[in-house]
Amino acid sequence: MWSLCRTFITPALSTGGLLSLRRSVVASLVSRSYGTRFNVPPSAEFVSRVSGISTMNKLPHQESAEGLDAAFIGVPIDTGTSNRPGARFGPRQIRVESAMLRSFNSGTRAAPYDSLMVADIGDVNVNLYDLKDTCTRIREFYRRVLSAGCIPLTMGGDHTIAYPILQAVAEKHGPVGLVHVDAHADTSDVVLGERIGHGTPFRRCVEEGLLDCSRVVQIGLRGSGYSADSYAWSRAQVEECWFKSLAPLMEEVRGQMGGGPVYLSFDIDALDPGFAPGTGTPEIAGLTPIQGVEIIRGCRGLNLVGCDLVEVSPPYDTTGNTALTGANLLGDKESSEGPGGQSAQQHQTQLDSIFTLLEDHIVSFVKSELKKIQKALSSDYPACLEMCQRKLKSTLKERFQCVFEGIAKAGNPTLLNQIYTELYITEGGSAEVNDEHEVRQIETASRKPERPETTIRQEDLFKASPGRDAPIRAVLTKGVAGIGKTVLTQKFTLDRAEGKAHQDIQFTFPFTFRELNVVRENKYSLVELVHHFFPETRDAGICRFDQFPVVFIFDGLDESRLPLDFLNTEILTDVTESTSVDVLLTNLIRGKLLPSARLWITTRPAAANQIPPECVDMVTEVRGFTDPQKDEYFRKRFRDQEQAGTIISHIKTSRSLHIMCHIPVFCWISATVLEEVLKTREGGELPKTLTEMYIHFLVVQSKVKNVKYDGGTETDPHRSPESRKMMEALGKLSFEQLQKGNLIFYESDLTEYGIDIRAASVYSGVFTQVFREERGLYQDKVFCFVHLSVQEFLAALHIDSYGGTLKFKVRYTLARGLSEPVEKPDVILVGNGRRLVYKRGKPTPARVVNQREISFTEDKWQHSNGRPVTRDDLLMTLADLDSISIRTIYDSHMVSVALSDIVMETTTVEFSTMGHAYDVEEC
Numbered sequence: 001m002w003s004l005c006r007t008f009i010t011p012a013l014s015t016g017g018l019l020s021l022r023r024s025v026v027a028s029l030v031s032r033s034y035g036t037r038f039n040v041p042p043s044a045e046f047v048s049r050v051s052g053i054s055t056m057n058k059l060p061h062q063e064s065a066e067g068l069d070a071a072f073i074g075v076p077i078d079t080g081t082s083n084r085p086g087a088r089f090g091p092r093q094i095r096v097e098s099a100m101l102r103s104f105n106s107g108t109r110a111a112p113y114d115s116l117m118v119a120d121i122g123d124v125n126v127n128l129y130d131l132k133d134t135c136t137r138i139r140e141f142y143r144r145v146l147s148a149g150c151i152p153l154t155m156g157g158d159h160t161i162a163y164p165i166l167q168a169v170a171e172k173h174g175p176v177g178l179v180h181v182d183a184h185a186d187t188s189d190v191v192l193g194e195r196i197g198h199g200t201p202f203r204r205c206v207e208e209g210l211l212d213c214s215r216v217v218q219i220g221l222r223g224s225g226y227s228a229d230s231y232a233w234s235r236a237q238v239e240e241c242w243f244k245s246l247a248p249l250m251e252e253v254r255g256q257m258g259g260g261p262v263y264l265s266f267d268i269d270a271l272d273p274g275f276a277p278g279t280g281t282p283e284i285a286g287l288t289p290i291q292g293v294e295i296i297r298g299c300r301g302l303n304l305v306g307c308d309l310v311e312v313s314p315p316y317d318t319t320g321n322t323a324l325t326g327a328n329l330l331g332d333k334e335s336s337e338g339p340g341g342q343s344a345q346q347h348q349t350q351l352d353s354i355f356t357l358l359e360d361h362i363v364s365f366v367k368s369e370l371k372k373i374q375k376a377l378s379s380d381y382p383a384c385l386e387m388c389q390r391k392l393k394s395t396l397k398e399r400f401q402c403v404f405e406g407i408a409k410a411g412n413p414t415l416l417n418q419i420y421t422e423l424y425i426t427e428g429g430s431a432e433v434n435d436e437h438e439v440r441q442i443e444t445a446s447r448k449p450e451r452p453e454t455t456i457r458q459e460d461l462f463k464a465s466p467g468r469d470a471p472i473r474a475v476l477t478k479g480v481a482g483i484g485k486t487v488l489t490q491k492f493t494l495d496r497a498e499g500k501a502h503q504d505i506q507f508t509f510p511f512t513f514r515e516l517n518v519v520r521e522n523k524y525s526l527v528e529l530v531h532h533f534f535p536e537t538r539d540a541g542i543c544r545f546d547q548f549p550v551v552f553i554f555d556g557l558d559e560s561r562l563p564l565d566f567l568n569t570e571i572l573t574d575v576t577e578s579t580s581v582d583v584l585l586t587n588l589i590r591g592k593l594l595p596s597a598r599l600w601i602t603t604r605p606a607a608a609n610q611i612p613p614e615c616v617d618m619v620t621e622v623r624g625f626t627d628p629q630k631d632e633y634f635r636k637r638f639r640d641q642e643q644a645g646t647i648i649s650h651i652k653t654s655r656s657l658h659i660m661c662h663i664p665v666f667c668w669i670s671a672t673v674l675e676e677v678l679k680t681r682e683g684g685e686l687p688k689t690l691t692e693m694y695i696h697f698l699v700v701q702s703k704v705k706n707v708k709y710d711g712g713t714e715t716d717p718h719r720s721p722e723s724r725k726m727m728e729a730l731g732k733l734s735f736e737q738l739q740k741g742n743l744i745f746y747e748s749d750l751t752e753y754g755i756d757i758r759a760a761s762v763y764s765g766v767f768t769q770v771f772r773e774e775r776g777l778y779q780d781k782v783f784c785f786v787h788l789s790v791q792e793f794l795a796a797l798h799i800d801s802y803g804g805t806l807k808f809k810v811r812y813t814l815a816r817g818l819s820e821p822v823e824k825p826d827v828i829l830v831g832n833g834r835r836l837v838y839k840r841g842k843p844t845p846a847r848v849v850n851q852r853e854i855s856f857t858e859d860k861w862q863h864s865n866g867r868p869v870t871r872d873d874l875l876m877t878l879a880d881l882d883s884i885s886i887r888t889i890y891d892s893h894m895v896s897v898a899l900s901d902i903v904m905e906t907t908t909v910e911f912s913t914m915g916h917a918y919d920v921e922e923c
Contacts, residue, residue, distance in 0.1 A: 039119055041103045054095040055120035056155070057103075057331065062119040064570065065150035069116040072153050073145070074123035075138060078313070079131050080160030080198040082191060084280040090312035091123060091155040093323035100324065101331045121145075131196055135164040142168035144570065146306075153330065156310030158280065159186055162265050163201035169306050170210040173261040176305060177215030178202070179253060181295055182267035183222050183238070183283040187231060198280075198311070206231070215257050219249070219295060220270035223283035238286060246291050250298020257302050264299060264307040266292075268326055276325050278317025289325055296332050388540035389506060395536060396508070397497040400490040420491055421633045421664070423484045424623040425477075427454040427465070456620055458492050459501040462551070462598055472617045473591065474599040478608050479622030481743070481788040482665030485602040486512075488622060489555050492600075505598075506548040509534060513560040514744055516581055520562050526575040526584055526593060545575065550597045552588065557603035557610060559744045559784075566590065566612050589615050624662040633664070637671050647674045654688045666789070673697045694793045698727070729755050731798030734791045743791070744784045828864075835864040 041058045055061050056072035065071045074091025081087065103113050112118070124141045127133040142165050145152050154165060159182075169176055180186075180202065187206075188199040195204065205211050216233035220241065234256065236249055269279040272286035287295075312326045403416040454465070462472050479485045489510060495501040496508050509530055524532065530545070531538035562582040572579060572587040575594055587593035589601070589611060601611065608619075625633060631648055638644040651657045651670060660666045673696045677686055687693045733753045737745065785791040827838040838861050861869035 039113060039117060041101075041113065054092070054099070056095050056327075057098045057101050059118060059120050062121050065121055065145040065148040065152075067117060068119055068121075068148070068150045070118045070151040070153055071145060072118070072120040072155065073141075074155045075126065075157035075161045075308075076123055077126045077128065077131075077134055077156075077161065078158045078280070079128055079134070080158045080196065081280050082197065082199055084313065084316065086278075086313035086315040087156060087158045087280055087311055088128070089314045090157060090310070090323070090326075093314040093320065094155045094309075094312060094327050094330070095120070097320055097324040098327040098331070101327060105332065131160065131194075135160070135196060138164040139167050143171065146172045151304070152306045154306070154308035154310075155326075155330075156308055156312070158198040159201055159265075159267055159310045160196060160198045161201075161310065162186075162308055163196065163204050165306065165308060166201075166205050166210045166263060167208070169261075169263055170205075170208075173305050175209060175212040177212050177257045177260055177262040178205075178217070179257070179262060179264045179295075179299065179302075180216070180218045181220055181265070181270045181287075181292070182218065183220060183269045183286060184267070184281065185218060185221055185231075186267075212260065215260060215262070217253050217256060219246075220287050222285060241287060241291060242285075246294040247298060250295060253298065254301055259303055261305040262299075262302045264304060266295075266307070266309045266329065267311050268309065268322060269311050271325065276317075276322040278313050278315075278322030279311045280313045280316075281311070282316075289329075292325075292329055293332050296329055384540055385542070388536050388542060391536040391539075392507070392534060393497040395534075396493050396510070400494045400497070400510075403487060403490065416487070416490060416494060419633075419636055420487070421625065421629050421636060422457075423488060423664075424626050424629065425456050425458065425488075426621050426623060427456050428619055428621070458488055459495065461492070461600065461620070470617070472598070473595075474589065474601070474616050475618045475620060476608060476611055476616045477600065477602045477620045477622060478605045479602070479624070480663070481604055482663045483622045483624045484664040485622050486555055487664065489553050489600065489602060493553065502551075504549060505551050507537075507545070507550045508553065509550065510553040510555065513554060513556045513562070516554075516585070517559070517561045517744075518746075520581050523578045523580055524584065525578045526588070528578065529581070529584060543576070545594060546596045550594075551600060552597055553600045553602075554585070555602045557601055558607035560607075560610075564589075564610055566615070591615065625664060625667065630658075630661045630667065633667050634671065637667075638675070643675075643678065646678065647671065650674065650686050657688065657690070657693065660690065660789075669693065669697055669790075690789075691793075694790070697790075726755070727794075728798070729753050731794045734785070735795035735798045738791060738795050743788065746783070750783065836861050836869055837864055 039060050042052075052058060053061065059072070062068065062071070074095070076088040076091050078085040078087040103111060105111070124138050126137060138161055142152055146168055152165070154161065166176070184199065186199055186201055187203045188197075189195070189203055191197045191199050194200075202211070206213065213231070213233055216231075217236070218233070219236045220238050221235055222238035234253075241249070267279075268276050269281055269283060270287050271289060271292055273279070273282035273284060275286075275289050276282075309326050309330055312323050314320070314323055317323070401416055403414055403419060461475055464470070464472055477485060477488070492502070493508050493510050496503075496505060502508070511533065515533070519532075527543050527545075562585060564582055564586050566586055566589075569583055569586045571590075571592050572583055573592055584593065588597070589599060603610075630651075634648050635641065635644045638647070647670070651661055651674075657670065661670060670693065673693055674686060677696060687696050733745070733749070733755070736753075737743075737749070742749075785794075829836045829838075863869060
């Protein structure tokens with residue numbers, strides 16, 4: 001294995017004089033120009049060979065292939081063997097025996113470690129219980145190695161590993177030539193019903209087009225078989241190799257391979273078992289170690305892109321000599337030139353090539369450094385930076401100075417500074433995921449807190465609080481849907497662009513996860529991603545963001561479709577290295593990539609646990625509007641202060657409306673509805689419940705859409721067939737996407753539900769201030785509902801349209817248990833001006849009441865005066881529930897267990913339709 005490596009990573013430098021020149025000139029120039037210190041195995045003069053951790057040739061161990069010219073890799077599997085296992089221990093034993101090797105090869109006169117960076121990067125984490133999964137793991141591991149520009153030098157493991165390795169190699173280089181040294185052709189089709197094993201790899205490679213079959217040669221084949229294969233590539237049977245040098249054969253091989261990429265696969269059983277008994281499938285009359293070395297050295301000059309040495313099985317050779325032979329072959333491969341193998345002309349050609357390469361590198365390096373020095377010393381550079389900042393501020397100001405309050409980018413926008421109302425933000429927040437309905441979270445937030453809270457202003461977001469020494473790098477801001485998180489980030493960015501705050505920050509880069517979702521299949525470096533979304537930085541040539549105070553804003557983590565994997569994602573530290581967007585973001589949040597940057601991430605509470613706590617320095621929570629801030633919003637929203645006062649007074653008369661106005665978006669919905677109703681009402685009452693509010697809201701938007709886009713008039717009926725059809729489609733979309741947990745939709749989602757994209761754009765402009773369209777820079781359209789509760793309402797309408805039976809459950813805590821059967825218990829609901837009675841009609845065991853949950857259906861309710869109850873009556877009572885009690889006949893007395901004895905935990909409305917049950921929570 002060791003000798004295989006040296007062919008890959010060492011230029012042809014064989015004479016003592018050339019070696020001396022390389023050491024004194026090449027290594028010196030390279031290290032001086034680039035500051036590189038190469039990995040050199042320790043000398044036995046200073047470090048005992050039996051000491052230290054067993055790595056290949058005692059080279060340093062490294063986690064990844066980054067920065068390496070070549071890397072030793074172990075693949076310890078033997079689950080593909082057909083007879084004798086044990087090759088899984090091969091990589092370990094080869095490493096142990098490689099302690100006998102030295103860094104200078106006296107045969108080839110080469111010292112590769114003077115000029116090339118080599119390390120042992122450990123073993124592939126194989127799955128010994130699943131060979132197919134192991135192949136997948138091997139392929140992915142080698143993709144990463146090859147993408148780093150590193151040549152893999154592999155220690156097997158059985159010969160199965162050649163198949164997934166060649167998949168990765170061919171993916172990078174295209175079909176490759178193959179030098180296959182082996183006692184067996186390994187071209188079987190199926191072995192015991194399996195297509196993957198150590199006897200089949202090269203048939204699979206041919207089938208998948210991984211090999212250039214005109215450049216394949218097999219050397220050392222022998223032994224018996226079951227049939228001859230049909231492949232017409234070159235073969236050197238072992239009988240043709242007996243008692244002769246293989247140097248002439250390898251000259252033919254070099255001519256056949258040409259300058260194309262070549263892979264070398266060396267099975268240790270190619271050698272005679274008298275020399276290498278430690279293998280799984282030995283065959284007598286094989287090659288000698290001398291011939292093995294001739295093959296290795298004969299690969300000099302080939303464009304080798306990888307190699308493996310496989311089937312070393314230590315249990316069958318307790319002397320360790322088979323592994324030692326493998327280690328020496330790998331070592332000789334690294335220094336594959338013999339002392340007399342080149343002419344003076346070849347030496348001079350190599351020397352010229354070395355100095356040409358050095359000249360190119362040095363000139364390129366000096367030019368690059370001079371440009372940096374020139375830019376740093378230039379009087380124009382600060383002006384260039386200032387101009388970039390000015391352009392970017394102008395762009396961000398234009399982008400965020402207007403707020404559309406749920407409306408898509410059409411119609412009359414409102415200036416953010418004119419409408420913006422300060423939000424109530426607190427530091428800290430519960431760490432667990434809150435899976436209650438968000439309306440209940442708002443109701444809880446509107447109550448007086450049990451202990452004093454630390455409030456924080458957005459302009460103080462990255463300022464350390466008293467007693468905190470460490471700077472704040474990453475802030476996570478939570479808040480329910482529509483609570484104002486996005487507007488908060490817009491205000492932060494706008495204040496910075498207008499010079500009102502955050503002047504210690506030189507660059508603010510606001511992203512939304514909706515925008516990042518659209519480019520999630522693309523590959524960028526961090527610099528390229530910033531340049532893509534903010535071209536002003538690209539035009540100014542700014543690529544080193546670690547030189548400036550930078551804030552990255554990522555809004556809407558709950559809408560992310562990126563697979564953020566903080567456990568398994570590879571570490572990335574280079575801002576110029578291209579990778580997937582999720583890897584960039586994961587490393588940015590970890591602090592591995594651009595650790596000097598500050599991050600601000602916003603999310604709904606349920607998605608907050610996607611970010612590990614150790615990656616967050618401060619958690620804040622947007623609590624929405626306090627009661628005074630609600631009044632302030634409406635007074636800013638309406639110029640007519642009398643009208644504003646009427647709306648504020650009306651909202652305060654309804655508990656549910658007043659609670660929901662804790663959410664800024666619901667304030668906008670309320671303002672939109674009530675403004676329209678006040679203009680058109682003729683003695684009618686204003687809507688008091690959430691259900692009424694949403695119905696009015698849809699009616700208002702339908703009228704506006706009819707007038708603005710359909711050429712209708714104010715007096716036309718709003719229930720047109722087109723509006724109904726669109727409403728039904730939106731209802732179905734709402735319900736089915738809620739089941740999947742999706743809150744944002746792309747064009748493909750709309751098409752799936754038969755929604756015309758052009759019609760959706762019209763709806764996003766006016767009618768669906770409910771259903772809005774967004775477009776990021778260079779991005780596709782993104783659609784969403786203006787608030788989660790609107791999507792839930794449309795989903796409920798979709799379910800209700802099937803005409804199913806409405807059922808609901810009440811969970812409660814009973815202060816004292818009942819020991820006797822309860823005769824005909826009545827349940828009484830009071831709310832929204834209604835008193836409803838549920839007649840159970842039959843005795844109920846005490847245990848049923850004591851179990852703290854009772855289920856009801858809608859068909860047995862009546863008003864307290866005996867009048868039948870409609871579904872709307874029931875829904876409106878539930879929407880604004882004041883009290884609930886259970887009235888029973890107990891010990892010949894009427895007993896009423898009232899609200900003081902019952903603590904409501906959850907009210908769940910269950911729509912049963914078409915044999916299925918769906919839960920929709922009600923406030």
